[in-house]
Amino acid sequence: MYPDLQSSPWFLGAVIAFGLWAVATGSVVITAQRPVHAALALVSALMAVAGLFAVLGAEFLAGAQVLVYVGGVMVLFVFVIMVVGGGRKTAEVEPVSGVRFLAATVVVLVIGGSIVLGARSAQPAFELRPGPRAAASKDAVRAGVSRNTEDVGTDLYTRAALPFEVASLLLLVAIVGAVVLAKGRRVEQDD
Amino acid sequence: MSGPIALHWAPQAASPPPPPPVVPSWSPVELIESIGVPHGFAEYVVWPAVQLALILFVVLTAVAYLTYLERKVAAFIQARLGPMRVGPVGLLQPLADGLKLLSKEDLVPAGADRFVYLAAPVLAVTAALGLLVLVPFGAAWGTVTDINIGLLFLLAVASIGVLGIVLAGWASNSKYALLGAMRSSAQLVSYEVALGLALVGPLLFARTLSMQEIVESQRFTGLWWVAVQPLAFVVYFIGSLAETNRAPFDLPESESELVAGFHVEYSGFRWSLFFMAEYANIIITSAIAATVFLGGWSMPGLETAVSWIAGTDATTPLYSTAFTLLSIGVFAGKVLVLVYVVMWVRWTLPRYRYDQLMDLGWRWLIPVSLANILISAFAFLVAMRPDQGGLLGLVEVTKNGLWMGWAGTAYFLLVNLATFAMAAWLLAKLNKTAWSTDLHALRRVEALRRAGRLATAEEARAE
Amino acid sequence: MLTTVLTISGLMFALGVAGVLTRRNIIVIFMAIELILNAANLNFVAFSRYWASIGGISPHTGEVFAVFVMVVAAAEAAVGLGLVIALYRNRGTVSVDDIDLLKW
Numbered sequence: 001m002y003p004d005l006q007s008s009p010w011f012l013g014a015v016i017a018f019g020l021w022a023v024a025t026g027s028v029v030i031t032a033q034r035p036v037h038a039a040l041a042l043v044s045a046l047m048a049v050a051g052l053f054a055v056l057g058a059e060f061l062a063g064a065q066v067l068v069y070v071g072g073v074m075v076l077f078v079f080v081i082m083v084v085g086g087g088r089k090t091a092e093v094e095p096v097s098g099v100r101f102l103a104a105t106v107v108v109l110v111i112g113g114s115i116v117l118g119a120r121s122a123q124p125a126f127e128l129r130p131g132p133r134a135a136a137s138k139d140a141v142r143a144g145v146s147r148n149t150e151d152v153g154t155d156l157y158t159r160a161a162l163p164f165e166v167a168s169l170l171l172l173v174a175i176v177g178a179v180v181l182a183k184g185r186r187v188e189q190d191d
Numbered sequence: 192m193s194g195p196i197a198l199h200w201a202p203q204a205a206s207p208p209p210p211p212p213v214v215p216s217w218s219p220v221e222l223i224e225s226i227g228v229p230h231g232f233a234e235y236v237v238w239p240a241v242q243l244a245l246i247l248f249v250v251l252t253a254v255a256y257l258t259y260l261e262r263k264v265a266a267f268i269q270a271r272l273g274p275m276r277v278g279p280v281g282l283l284q285p286l287a288d289g290l291k292l293l294s295k296e297d298l299v300p301a302g303a304d305r306f307v308y309l310a311a312p313v314l315a316v317t318a319a320l321g322l323l324v325l326v327p328f329g330a331a332w333g334t335v336t337d338i339n340i341g342l343l344f345l346l347a348v349a350s351i352g353v354l355g356i357v358l359a360g361w362a363s364n365s366k367y368a369l370l371g372a373m374r375s376s377a378q379l380v381s382y383e384v385a386l387g388l389a390l391v392g393p394l395l396f397a398r399t400l401s402m403q404e405i406v407e408s409q410r411f412t413g414l415w416w417v418a419v420q421p422l423a424f425v426v427y428f429i430g431s432l433a434e435t436n437r438a439p440f441d442l443p444e445s446e447s448e449l450v451a452g453f454h455v456e457y458s459g460f461r462w463s464l465f466f467m468a469e470y471a472n473i474i475i476t477s478a479i480a481a482t483v484f485l486g487g488w489s490m491p492g493l494e495t496a497v498s499w500i501a502g503t504d505a506t507t508p509l510y511s512t513a514f515t516l517l518s519i520g521v522f523a524g525k526v527l528v529l530v531y532v533v534m535w536v537r538w539t540l541p542r543y544r545y546d547q548l549m550d551l552g553w554r555w556l557i558p559v560s561l562a563n564i565l566i567s568a569f570a571f572l573v574a575m576r577p578d579q580g581g582l583l584g585l586v587e588v589t590k591n592g593l594w595m596g597w598a599g600t601a602y603f604l605l606v607n608l609a610t611f612a613m614a615a616w617l618l619a620k621l622n623k624t625a626w627s628t629d630l631h632a633l634r635r636v637e638a639l640r641r642a643g644r645l646a647t648a649e650e651a652r653a654e
Numbered sequence: 655m656l657t658t659v660l661t662i663s664g665l666m667f668a669l670g671v672a673g674v675l676t677r678r679n680i681i682v683i684f685m686a687i688e689l690i691l692n693a694a695n696l697n698f699v700a701f702s703r704y705w706a707s708i709g710g711i712s713p714h715t716g717e718v719f720a721v722f723v724m725v726v727a728a729a730e731a732a733v734g735l736g737l738v739i740a741l742y743r744n745r746g747t748v749s750v751d752d753i754d755l756l757k758w
Contacts, residue, residue: 012658019662026666026689030673035681036307036361042685043354045666049692056659057706058699058717063343063400065695068724071350071383073688073731078357079376080735081681082369084742104672111671115664148717149340149400155714156721167725174729181736 014055022048030104035081043074060149213494214407215511218332222508242335246323254470255285261534268538295459300364303456307362312457312464315355319471322348326478327402329488329519331511334403341402342394345479346387349434352468353379356436356443359465360453371452375443378433378548382440385556386430391564392416392423393483395571396593406487411592413491417484419603422563422611424484426556428532431476433552435469438537442545477529478522485525488518559614566613570606574599659700667693678749680741684734691727695720 025048028041046069053062156164219241223233259274259281266273274281299308325341327334338344353375360372393416397405409415417424433440444452454465481487497517501510543551574595575581579588585599595603666689673686702716742748 015658015662019658019665022662023665023669026669029685029689030669030677030682032682034304035679035685036304036358038682038685040307040310040358042688043351045689046692047351049666049696052659052662052696053699056699056703058702058720059338059340060343061695061699061717061720063340063347064721064724066347067343067350067387068728069688071347071353072380073728075350075353075357075376075380076731076735077681077685078354078361079373079380080738082357082361082373082376083739084681084748104676107672107675108665108668112665112668115660115667147339148714149343151714152717152721155712155718159712159715160718160722163722167722170729171725174732178732178736181733182739 011055015052018048018051018055021045022052036078039074039077039081042077043070046070046074058148058152060152213505215331215505215514217506217508217511220332238332239335242332243324246328246335247320250320250323250471250474251467253474254467255289257470257473257530258288258466259285260530261537264531264534265538268535289463292459292463297460298456298458300456302364304362304364307358308456309461311355311359311362312454312461312468313355314358315352315468316464316471318348318352318355319468319475322475323471325402326475327406327482327487328478328522329515331515331518333488333515333519333522337401337403340400342390342400342405342479342483345402345475346383346390349472349475350379350383352472353383353434355468356453356465359457360443363453363456365456367451367455368453371443371455374545375436375453378436378440378442378552381549381552382430382433382556385426385552385560386434388557388560388564389423389426389430390479390483392420392560392567395564395567396420397483398588398592402482402487405483406489408592409486410489412595414595414600415484415486418600419607420484420563420567421607422559422614423567424480426560426563427480427484429551429556431480432533432536433548435472435476435533437469437473437533439540439543440548441537441542442548473530473533474526477526477533480529481522481525485529487525488522490518490521493517493521555618559618562614562617563610566610567607570603574602656700656704659696663693663696663700666690666696678751680738680748680750680753681735683750684731684738687730688727691723695723698723 022045025041025045029038029045032038032041047066050062050065053059053065218238220234220238223237224230228237262284263273263281265271274284277283277287299305322345324335325338325345327337356379357372357376360368360370360375363369393405394400396412396416396419397408399405399408432438436443442452444454454462457465493514497510497514500517501507501513504510505514571586572580573582574585576584576587583602585602586593586595588594670686670689670693673689674683677683677686698716698720700716702714702720705716706713738748741753745753747753
C-alpha cells in the first residue's frame, strides 16, 4: 500500500537533506545573537532530527521527539528566556569574541573531523532491508504499515522494564528538584 | 502468565469474533488512472493534492463560518440576535470581516523582533492546517493519509502551534503580549500532560496510534471508547479547551485583563491568521475527540443506510462513494456537536484565575488521568483471555481489534463508571483545600463578605 | 548510508560542543547540550537500523536507548532551567562569565 521508502534512491537524498537542515540550523543555534533566535533554530534542528528518525524507520521516536522537545522542552526554554528578560536587547546580545570563535572553529574541525574520518573508515554496508521482526509481522492488520511503535513498546516494557522504572524515578526526582529550585526562598518569606 | 490460574467458570466471550467490518475497495484513484495518469503518480501525488485542496477549502470556509457561529451562539445564549445586517440573517458577515481584515495595515510595533514577529502567526497557522492531513474525515477515500503514529503526530504538531503563540507574545515587545505569552506557555505545558495522559486510556482499547485504525477498532468492537473511558473523555475535553486557549481557560488572551494577550499588537491579516489557527485548532481537537472517543466516522446503522442507497456489493464505485460521503457526514456531525459544546462552554463559564487554572491542571486532571490509566489497564488485564495473559476471558484480543461479548461490555462499563465515581470522590477528599476551583462557592463567599462590609459601613455611619 | 548518518551526527555533536565552549548565555549553553544529546540519539537510531538490517536480534534496542536519552534530556532541561531561574533571581544574570563566586 505504501511505497517502500527505504529501498528507493530517494532515501539517501532524504537523509542528506534532513542532515543538511539539521547542521545548518544547528550552527544557527550556536551563533545566533539572541537566545530566542537560537531557540527557534534549535526547534528547527530538532524537527530535522525527527525527520531523520522517521526516514530511518523509527517513527515512534520521531513523534516522541517532536512532542517531548518542541512541545515540552523548547516551550520551557522560551518561557525561561522570557522570565530572565529575553525581551531586553542589552541583556541578550552576546558578541562572539575572536578567541571564542577560534575555539569554536578548532573544536568543530577536530571533533567533527575525527568523527567523520572514523565513520568513513568503518564503511559498513547499511542495507535497509526490513528487520526480522518487521518481516515476521507481515500479517499485521494493514500489511505494509510499519509496526515500529508496537515493537519499541514491546522492547521498552519487557527487556527494558527496569531501566524504564528507574527513568520514571529520575523524572520524579527532576520534577521535585525543578519545583524546589524554581520556587526558591521566596515562598518561605511569603508564609 | 497464562495457564493454571485460569478460572474455568468465567464467562467466555460468547461468540467467535466476527470478520472485520467491510471497507469499500474502490477509490477515485482509479478514476484518475482511467484518464491516463500513471498509477504511483495518481495515488501519491494527484489524488492527495485533490483531497488536500478540497479539505483546505472546506476547513477554511468552516473556520470563517465558525466565527459567525460563535457570534450567533453567543447572541443566542445572551438573548440577542447576533450579526444580522450583511446578507440574509448575517450569513455574509464572515466575508465582510475577511475583506476588512485583508485591507488593513500590517503593523510591526517599534522595538519588536521583526523576524519572529512576522513568522509567529505563520507558524501557528501552518501547524494547525498541517494537522488536517491526518484527521480521518471519512471511510475509504475520505482520508488523506494514515500513518502508524497518527495520534502521536497530531499531538506533536499541535504543540508546535503553541510555540507560535508564545513567540508572538514575546516578539511583540509589549508587556501585555509578554504576560499573555508567559501564561500561555505555562498553561499549555501543564495541560498537554493531562491531554496526553487522557488519550492513553482509549488507546489501551484501540491498541494502535493510527487514526484510521482507532476508528476501525471501535467499529469492530461495536462500542465507542467514550463508553468505557468516560473519565478520560472529560479530562481530554477540559484539556483541549485549555490547549486551544478557549474560555474558561483563555488567560493568554483574556481581553478584560490583558487587552488581547499575545496578539494585542497584531493587526490585519496576521491577526486573522491567529484566529484561523485558533478555530482550526478547535476543529482539530474536536476531530481528535470524535475520532478517539466517539467512534470517528463510524455509526451504528451506517452500513445499513449505505446498502439502502447502493446495494450490498462493497466493490462498486457507487457503494464506495455513498459510504465515504455518509461517513464524512457522520464525522462532520460529531465534530460540529463538539464545537458547539466548546462555544457553549465559552459563553457559560467565567474565566478561571491563574492559580485556579494551575490547581485544576496539576491537582485534578493529571492525577485523575493517571489513576484512570492505572485502573483501566488493570481492569483490562484482568478481563483478557487466560491464554493471552489475562484472567477472566471477557475480552479477546484479535487481529482486527478487541472482541468482547455483552459480558465484557457490561464489565468495562461498570468498571469505568466505578472509576469515575471513585476518582471524583477521592479527588474531592484529597483536594479538600482546593476550594478555590469552586467558582460558585467563591462568588457566594464574596457576596457574603460584601454584605458584611456594607453592614459595618452602615454601622459606622449610624454612629 | 550508515556513514552518512554518522557524519551528520558527528557534525551536530561538534556544533554542540562548540556552542558549550563559546557561548556565555547559560540558556544557549543548555540548548547546545540538547544538540549534543540529539547527535547521540541519531547515532543510536542509525546503529539500531544497521543492526536490524544485518539481522541482529532485538533490533530496537537503539531506539529504546534513545527514548531513555530523551527522558534524561527532559529531566536535565527541567532541573537546569530551574537552576537558571534560581540563579537569575539571586544574581540577576544568566551570563556564565559573571557566575564566578566559587572561584574565590
